[in-house]
Amino acid sequence: MSDTAVVGLDVGGTSTRAAALTLDGVRLGVGRAGGGNPTSHGAERAAAELLAALRAALADVDPTRVRAGVIGLAGAGRLLADPQGRAAFDRAWADAGLRCPYAVHGDALVAYASGTAAPDGTVLIAGTGAIAAQVRDLRLDRTADGHGWLLGDAGSGFWLGREAVRRLLTDLDRAQPPGDLARQVLAELTGTTEVAARPRATADAVVQAVTRRPPVELARLAPLVATAARDGEPTGLALVAEAAALLAESVSRIRPPGATDPVVLGGGLLTGDTPLAAAVRLELARRWPDAPLRSAGDGAAAAAWLAARDLPEVTDPATLHTLLVPPA
Amino acid sequence: MSDTAVVGLDVGGTSTRAAALTLDGVRLGVGRAGGGNPTSHGAERAAAELLAALRAALADVDPTRVRAGVIGLAGAGRLLADPQGRAAFDRAWADAGLRCPYAVHGDALVAYASGTAAPDGTVLIAGTGAIAAQVRDLRLDRTADGHGWLLGDAGSGFWLGREAVRRLLTDLDRAQPPGDLARQVLAELTGTTEVAARPRATADAVVQAVTRRPPVELARLAPLVATAARDGEPTGLALVAEAAALLAESVSRIRPPGATDPVVLGGGLLTGDTPLAAAVRLELARRWPDAPLRSAGDGAAAAAWLAARDLPEVTDPATLHTLLVPPA
Numbered sequence A, B: 001m002s003d004t005a006v007v008g009l010d011v012g013g014t015s016t017r018a019a020a021l022t023l024d025g026v027r028l029g030v031g032r033a034g035g036g037n038p039t040s041h042g043a044e045r046a047a048a049e050l051l052a053a054l055r056a057a058l059a060d061v062d063p064t065r066v067r068a069g070v071i072g073l074a075g076a077g078r079l080l081a082d083p084q085g086r087a088a089f090d091r092a093w094a095d096a097g098l099r100c101p102y103a104v105h106g107d108a109l110v111a112y113a114s115g116t117a118a119p120d121g122t123v124l125i126a127g128t129g130a131i132a133a134q135v136r137d138l139r140l141d142r143t144a145d146g147h148g149w150l151l152g153d154a155g156s157g158f159w160l161g162r163e164a165v166r167r168l169l170t171d172l173d174r175a176q177p178p179g180d181l182a183r184q185v186l187a188e189l190t191g192t193t194e195v196a197a198r199p200r201a202t203a204d205a206v207v208q209a210v211t212r213r214p215p216v217e218l219a220r221l222a223p224l225v226a227t228a229a230r231d232g233e234p235t236g237l238a239l240v241a242e243a244a245a246l247l248a249e250s251v252s253r254i255r256p257p258g259a260t261d262p263v264v265l266g267g268g269l270l271t272g273d274t275p276l277a278a279a280v281r282l283e284l285a286r287r288w289p290d291a292p293l294r295s296a297g298d299g300a301a302a303a304a305w306l307a308a309r310d311l312p313e314v315t316d317p318a319t320l321h322t323l324l325v326p327p328a
Helices: A043-057 A076-080 A083-095 A107-113 A157-173 A180-190 A199-211 A215-230 A234-252 A275-287 A299-308 A317-324 B043-057 B076-080 B083-095 B107-113 B157-173 B180-190 B199-211 B215-230 B234-252 B275-287 B299-308 B317-324
Strands: A005-011 A015-022 A027-034 A066-073 A102-106 A121-126 A130-136 A139-145 A263-266 A293-295 B005-011 B015-022 B027-034 B066-073 B102-106 B121-126 B130-136 B139-145 B263-266 B293-295
Touching: A005 A043, A005 A107, A005 A299, A015 A043, A015 A299, A027 A043, A043 A083, A066 A076, A066 A107, A066 A299, A076 A083, A076 A102, A102 A107, A102 A299, A107 A121, A107 A130, A107 A139, A107 A263, A107 A299, A121 A234, A121 A275, A130 A234, A139 A234, A139 B157, A139 B199, A157 A180, A157 A199, A157 A215, A157 A234, A157 B139, A180 A199, A180 A215, A180 A234, A199 B139, A215 A234, A215 A275, A234 A275, A263 A275, A275 A293, A299 A317, B005 B043, B005 B107, B005 B299, B015 B043, B015 B299, B027 B043, B043 B083, B066 B076, B066 B107, B066 B299, B076 B083, B076 B102, B102 B107, B102 B299, B107 B121, B107 B130, B107 B139, B107 B263, B107 B299, B121 B234, B121 B275, B130 B234, B139 B234, B157 B180, B157 B199, B157 B215, B157 B234, B180 B199, B180 B215, B180 B234, B215 B234, B215 B275, B234 B275, B263 B275, B275 B293, B299 B317
Parallel strands: A005 A066, A066 A102, A121 A263, A263 A293, B005 B066, B066 B102, B121 B263, B263 B293
Antiparallel strands: A005 A015, A015 A027, A121 A130, A130 A139, B005 B015, B015 B027, B121 B130, B130 B139
16 A cells, blocks of 8 residues: 555535545545535635544544645635635644645536546536536636526526426416426425416416525426426426537537547536436537546545646556546 | 596606696696606605606696596506505595595506507517516406516516626637627626636626626616617627517417407517517517507506596597507
């Protein structure tokens, strides 16, 4: 077993994951803590979750063995530009007993690296929001969308939820009985599938139920769309097909036609066996028939790999990837 | 000159207009005051603007001559359901010296009546928001859209502004020089037409400029789209065509195919000689070739006509319409 260890962290909005690995792939420890996105939670809180995850991963590891670390997080650029936030992360790093330096990368790069070791390629992420990014020499290059729910996030969970409500409102405007998906959206929002004698009253109740909460919570309805699509429900299928086309369009803004480097699919809507992941794979295969399509996997391990590949003793980063990052 | 007078009020978000007319169409007085929408301004403030407009219109009129009145306003149903709001309007009415009863109608019905005397038809309104409504026997029947900017208002001023920003962001994502309309949107939002060396930085600045303000203020950008379309700019033309198709689709949710009763176009985007009005007229003529298309006109006069037509001495409301409501 290699004496050298590396640490990787994947800091997300709902959880923070840490992994400590040796250079031959032995998993020395893993850790998990609460959401630590510094943009949404504040840098102090994010640093506290970071420390908790690090301590768990390093419980049985002499921290002086750790020679490199990478923290992947959304809004990495904003953290790096904020001296106080950076200081909070520095303190957490030192409090975990670590003496080596660390680098901070965007979550999109870490998602990319969790799916492939190829230095150049594309990553497409769809969860509550949606963003596509080009990767050049394992650095984020141009991005497309990621503009937030008001102006972008086309094909995201927010988009699916909003469009499902819009289809329901169209049924109500037309005084048509809502379809299967629309009925489920209606029940989720109003607690009943019943439509008032004046469908406008039900439409107004739907609009009020949505506007009482932050808009981004429309993403909570996305699983209803996925389930409907899986069951062959026409509106669910149509929305998933439309979302897949929008996501592929975002990719086409930054990825050249005919490109053959890999595309990694990440985010809750595109990892695993979801209807949207299947539809996106078809769209991408149609536009880039010679590109390998990969799923994002273990972000903490990918972050550890990104840290390790800069060590002088690492001469074959691709082989190291197969040792450190389990296939998704 | 008829001794009988009627009063009409058109209460909008930015202004309140009042008109006092005799039954043979003599204009006894007009009044204007600030925005009085009770939903956005509160019923007390709305009632104060109502009183100011009424006093101006009645400055030279013995108020006991006034035999009927109609107040048209957005959110009429909410006002009628609110005893305090209703009491504030009652007080304003009495403070103006009026002893006759008054009725409250939705602004969509008043807009309809400002364009036609036909008891049945359709009204389509596009300003900051967008709504279509069927009129049956001069009462609002079913409506379509009007669901607000988050879930609806398809083809509205908000929609045009948002889509114009989205086209700009697409240009920036693609690292293409922004088109003419996109450049104007960029200047309006960031104060410069310059794109940063990393176009992503400009895209982020655009998103931040929009999200600093209430979303509905995206409608401020709609005039840029209209001007671009008038100048033949491709993105402006495309957005106007798309908005017109969406507005016509909203109408189709409630108006039967083959209907031949009139369609009245109202709201700041559809009255007057705007590119969107022209495009909507074409869309509607394609779908309902035998329907007369009218423009909404003087709302206060239309409200006065709605008040007058219930008086026992009025036997021919259509002729009365030609006397009281000037053609748009």
